[in-house]
Amino acid sequence: MSFHFLKLVLKDWLVYGDAETVEFNGFERGQNLIVVHGQNGFGKTSLLRAMQFLFHNGLSRDEWFGAWNDRAKERGEGTLEVSLDFIHNDRLCKLTRMVEFKPWGATLSIRPEVELWIDGEQVHGQVEDKIAQIIPKETQQFVFFDGAEITRYAHKQYTDGVKEAIELVLGIPAVRNLRDDLSKLTRDLETEQTELLAAQGQNDVLLAEIFQREGELEGYDSRRNKLIEKRDSIQLTLDELEQEASEIQLIETERQRLAEKRQRRAELDERLAELNKAISDLLEKAPRYMLAGKLAQIVEERTVQQTPPSRKVELSHRVKFLEDILDRDDCICGRIIDRDVEGVLLAEIERLKALMFDVPTPESGSTSIRELTELSGILKDIRSESQDGHELMDRRATIETNLEEIETDIRKLMEKLEHHSEVEVQELFQQRKILSQQLIDAKADIQTVDASIARTREQLQDLNRERDQLAASTERGTQVTQTLDVVRRMHAAIDEYVELMVLEKRRDIEMATSEIFTSITNKPLEYAGVHVKDDYTLAVYRRDETVVENTKLSAGEKEVLAYSFITALNLSSQNPAPFVMDTPFGHLDSGHREGLLKSLPMLPVQVFLLATDRDLPEEERDKVQHAIAQEFVIEREQTNALSHIVEV
Amino acid sequence: MDNSTYTEQSQKYAELLNSIAEKHQVDVVLIRRLIEFEKEKVHLERRRGAKDNIRRMIEDWLEDTES
Numbered sequence: 143m144s145f146h147f148l149k150l151v152l153k154d155w156l157v158y159g160d161a162e163t164v165e166f167n168g169f170e171r172g173q174n175l176i177v178v179h180g181q182n183g184f185g186k187t188s189l190l191r192a193m194q195f196l197f198h199n200g201l202s203r204d205e206w207f208g209a210w211n212d213r214a215k216e217r218g219e220g221t222l223e224v225s226l227d228f229i230h231n232d233r234l235c236k237l238t239r240m241v242e243f244k245p246w247g248a249t250l251s252i253r254p255e256v257e258l259w260i261d262g263e264q265v266h267g268q269v270e271d272k273i274a275q276i277i278p279k280e281t282q283q284f285v286f287f288d289g290a291e292i293t294r295y296a297h298k299q300y301t302d303g304v305k306e307a308i309e310l311v312l313g314i315p316a317v318r319n320l321r322d323d324l325s326k327l328t329r330d331l332e333t334e335q336t337e338l339l340a341a342q343g344q345n346d347v348l349l350a351e352i353f354q355r356e357g358e359l360e361g362y363d364s365r366r367n368k369l370i371e372k373r374d375s376i377q378l379t380l381d382e383l384e385q386e387a388s389e390i391q392l393i394e395t396e397r398q399r400l401a402e403k404r405q406r407r408a409e410l411d412e413r414l415a416e417l418n419k420a421i422s423d424l425l426e427k428a429p430r431y432m433l434a435g436k437l438a439q440i441v442e443e444r445t446v447q448q449t450p451p452s453r454k455v456e457l458s459h460r461v462k463f464l465e466d467i468l469d470r471d472d473c474i475c476g477r478i479i480d481r482d483v484e485g486v487l488l489a490e491i492e493r494l495k496a497l498m499f500d501v502p503t504p505e506s507g508s509t510s511i512r513e514l515t516e517l518s519g520i521l522k523d524i525r526s527e528s529q530d531g532h533e534l535m536d537r538r539a540t541i542e543t544n545l546e547e548i549e550t551d552i553r554k555l556m557e558k559l560e561h562h563s564e565v566e567v568q569e570l571f572q573q574r575k576i577l578s579q580q581l582i583d584a585k586a587d588i589q590t591v592d593a594s595i596a597r598t599r600e601q602l603q604d605l606n607r608e609r610d611q612l613a614a615s616t617e618r619g620t621q622v623t624q625t626l627d628v629v630r631r632m633h634a635a636i637d638e639y640v641e642l643m644v645l646e647k648r649r650d651i652e653m654a655t656s657e658i659f660t661s662i663t664n665k666p667l668e669y670a671g672v673h674v675k676d677d678y679t680l681a682v683y684r685r686d687e688t689v690v691e692n693t694k695l696s697a698g699e700k701e702v703l704a705y706s707f708i709t710a711l712n713l714s715s716q717n718p719a720p721f722v723m724d725t726p727f728g729h730l731d732s733g734h735r736e737g738l739l740k741s742l743p744m745l746p747v748q749v750f751l752l753a754t755d756r757d758l759p760e761e762e763r764d765k766v767q768h769a770i771a772q773e774f775v776i777e778r779e780q781t782n783a784l785s786h787i788v789e790v
Numbered sequence: 791m792d793n794s795t796y797t798e799q800s801q802k803y804a805e806l807l808n809s810i811a812e813k814h815q816v817d818v819v820l821i822r823r824l825i826e827f828e829k830e831k832v833h834l835e836r837r838r839g840a841k842d843n844i845r846r847m848i849e850d851w852l853e854d855t856e857s
Contacts, residue, residue, distance in 0.1 A: 274833040316828040323828070323841045330841070621849075628848050632821060635814035639807055646806070650799050714796055 144169065145230050145276075145717050146748045153223040153240075154214035155195075156188035157785040164787050166772060169229075169748050173771045177751045177758065178787065180776035185785035186752035190724040192224045193286045196239050197277045203252055206241045212783060219244050230276055231717060233261050237273065277719050280307035284708050285719040289726035289757075295704035300679060308678045311715050312647045317640050324633035331626040332606070335613045338622065345612055352609060355602045362595045369591060373584040380577045387574055390567050393559060400555040407548045410541050417538045424531055434524045437517065457498045464491050647714070648674055654710035655680070662702050662737035672703065680707055697729040705738060709745065720748035727757040735762060743769035820851050 146169035152158040166176060180186040191209070195201060201209065206222070214220045223240040236259040244251045258265040258272055265272050277285060280303060295304075309315055336352070339345050464487050472478050479487075610627070613619035656671030659682070663669050673681040673689070680703055682690040695703065705726070712718045727735050739762060742749050748771075751758065763770075773790040811818035824844055831837045 271833065275830065278833045280833075310832065313829065316825055316832045319832060319837065319840070320824055320828045320844070323844050326841050327845055330845075624852055625845065625849055628816065628852065629845075631814045631816045632824070632848070635810050635816050635821065638814075639810050642806060642810075643803060646802070714799060716796065716800075718796070 144232055145228070145719050147226060147228045147720055147750075149225075149227040150189075150192070151223070151225040152188075152192055153225075154211040154220055155192055155222050155224055156209055156211060157185040157783070158188060158787075159211055159213060159782075159784040162785075162787055164774065164789075166748070170771065171746065172743055173769055174745065174747065175742055175749050175751060175766060175770045176772045176774075177753060177763070177770055178774045178776065179753060179755070179758070179790075180785075181754060181778070184776040184778045185787075186754075186776065187288070187724055188785070189750075189752055190286055190288065190722055193226075193722050194282060196224045196226055196237055197273060197286075198279045198282055199239060199254070199256075200279070206252055206254065207243070207250070210241070210243060219250075235260050235276075237276075278307075278310055281311050283307065284311060284711055286722045287708070287726075288724045289701070289728045292701055292704045292708070292726070295680070295707055300677065305677050308711060311711050312651070313716070314640075314644055314647065317636065317643060321633065321636045321640055324629055324636060327629050328626065328633055331622055331629060332609075334622050335609055335619065335626065338613055338616065338619050339609065342616075345609075348605065348608060348612070352602065352605045355598055355605060359595065359598050359602060362591055362598060366588060366591045366595065369584055369588045373581065373588060376577055376581045376584055380574065380581060383570060383574045383577065386570060390570060393567070396555055396558055400552060400559065403548050403552050403555065407545065407552065410545050410548070414538065414541050414545065417534060417541065421531070421534050421538065424534065430524050434521065437521050437524070440517065454498055457494050461491055461494045461498070464494070648676070648678070651678075651707070651710050651714060654713055655707045658709050658741060659703060659706035662706065662734060662741055663699070664731065664733035664737070672706065674707075680704075698731055698734055701726075701729050702734050702738065709741070712745070712747070718745075718747045720750060721745070722750040722752070724752045725754060725757050726751065727753070732762070736765065739766045742766070817851065817855075820848070823847060 147166050148168065149166065150164045152162040152164075153160060155162075178186060178189065195209070207215075210220075210222045214222070221240050221242045223238065225236065225238040227234070227236050229235070236257075238257045240255050242251075242253045242255070244253070256269055256273070258269050260272075283304075284307070294300075306315070336349055339349060467473055467479070468484065468487055468491075470479060473483065477483065610623045613623045652672065652674040655674060659672050660666055660669060668684055669682055669690075670685045670687075671683060673683055675681065681692070682695065682699075682703060684690065692700070712721070727738070730738065739758075742751075743766065774787050775790055777786050777788055778784075779786065807821065808818050811821055824847060827843065827847065828840070831840055
């Protein structure tokens with residue numbers, strides 16, 4: 143089935159004057175782009191608004207007057223008109239909406255009119271209904287859109303009516319309505335059956351029991367609805383509390399961090415104090431350290447001059463020993479000390495004494511061993527206590543930097559924590575506990591009611607079967623019963639179908655949106671797809687399954703996300719309408735723009751791009767040249783304040 | 791990414807409806823007719839007579855089936 147535009151005529155509409163006609167070449171797959179170039183203020187948005195006016199009107203009296211071209215207004219009377227020839231469901235259609243302005247005394251009478259022609263025949267009666275069937279009012283936002291507004295589809299929450307509009311495109315409301323109508327019809331037919339049986343004057347007991355069971359069921363349903371409302375309300379509050387609690391958890395973690403930071407600060411303060419003392423001591427002893435080198439030199443020199451005192455003492459001991467032997471008659475080995483032995487001993491004594499004389503004796507004024515020992519000791523002390531001053535300074539500087547950072551961290555943490563008192567935290571956790579229990583209780587109550595409902599339904603089913611049998615005893619009763627049987631089964635079937643359909647539709651939209659989004663995004667390695675939630679709001683998720691908060695998406699990313707969703711929605715509809723996109727690339731970088739432009743030729747509809755030169759620079763336009771079916775430019779006749787659309 | 795998306799999806803929903811209709815022993819053609827009827831009315835604020843029309847369609851179908 144096809145839906146594409148053929149010819150647009152504008153008469154005295156906004157910036158356009160008398161009979162501005164634009165003809166389109168029909169629709170061909172792969173060559174579906176129709177580009178309308180126009181500078182700011184030349185009339186691009188006037189075209190978008192013309193489409194919106196045509197298919198929905200939606201203007202007040204004052205707005206009609208506002209839409210009437212200024213030059214035409216000067217004439218005092220006339221008609222503004224927007225007309226579109228198009229193919230819809232393979233039928234040739236012409237839709238014209240006009241507003242006539244005529245002087246009426248001191249004021250102006252304003253008369254709107256609409257005409258719809260299908261295959262050469264004018265539609266009379268319920269024209270607006272027929273137009274709504276072509277593009278329902280609620281779904282216009284998905285086909286005619288301003289690039290500046292598109293990002294609202296990437297928000298965390300939708301405004302009223304958007305969810306319903308989305309479901310309308312997906313065809314869900316029709317099936318839901320059928321379910322509701324079948325449900326009402328079931329009740330009507332059961333009532334009819336009851337009336338027939340009552341008219342027969344029998345079966346009062348059965349009817350009374352059915353009435354009672356129906357009453358019970360109604361009561362249970364009502365109670366169930368209230369319990370569900372209560373459960374949802376508790377859940378909502380609990381979700382908010384959980385959100386707060388998780389923030390509190392964070393706060394508790396921050397508190398702990400603060401305590402750790404303070405402790406660390408105290409440790410650093412202590413170390414800093416030690417370092418400062420060490421540096422101060424170092425400075426005090428600096429003269430000693432400066433002399434250490436000279437002292438070492440002295441000690442070294444004096445050490446060279448000194449013989450260990452033990453050598454002279456040893457020699458003198460040996461001399462004494464030998465002299466003692468000379469005084470004896472025999473040696474310690476037992477030999478008699480004769481002249482020969484005496485001669486040897488005397489020679490040895492002489493030799494040893496000569497050695498003793500060779501050992502240099504300390505000169506006067508030179509350092510004694512005791513003094514040298516003292517000096518060595520002092521030098522050793524100096525060396526052991528001396529420290530590298532530069533190293534101390536560096537360490538102190540590092541600690542001071544660390545302290546500065548910690549002070550900043552502490553200050554920030556204290557600012558974060560100042561709004562959360564311990565008491566509040568305790569109260570919150572207490573409340574959460576209470577609500578969690580209430581939720582459990584509410585769910586249990588619902589289960590109990592569900593069991594009661596199931597039991598009562600079963601009882602009612604049995605009673606209904608009995609009633610059906612009894613009602614079928616008359617012709618009319620048989621007819622009603624047969625119809626009722628079909629309606630009940632239809633209702634059960636549609637009930638099941640709706641639930642599954644809604645689920646599947648959402649999954650399909652999710653898949654299509656993800657596919658389009660990942661093909662356009664400039665982060666294909668990071669973003670894996672898009673979740674479409676129960677209320678059709680969107681959430682981008684990464685390859686590691688983490689979800690990107692909508693607030694963290696840039697304006698350009700939101701635009702791409704919204705475009706992906708709208709396109710997916712359009713592709714899921716039975717007869718997708720042409721896209722009219724007014725300056726769609728406002729926030730997009732060249733990467734996104736390129737991705738989006740590449741995706742447009744693949745759509746099975748005409749795509750009207752109302753673009754400035756910034757939206758569609760020359761080099762990017764050339765990349766989609768093959769897909770451009772037609773190009774127009776809006777020219778401005780500034781002297782008359784009128785715009786014209788010219789094919790390029 | 792083209793209108794085969796819709797075609798494939800339509801096929802899937804048609805099969806789903808077929809299987810559910812079979813399960814509940816209802817005529818799938820009748821269900822489809824009723825759904826199309828609702829689609830024509832869906833954009834209206836007041837769907838006057840919708841329920842009665844549905845009843846008539848079912849009764850007509852019953853008549854046709856019996857005859």
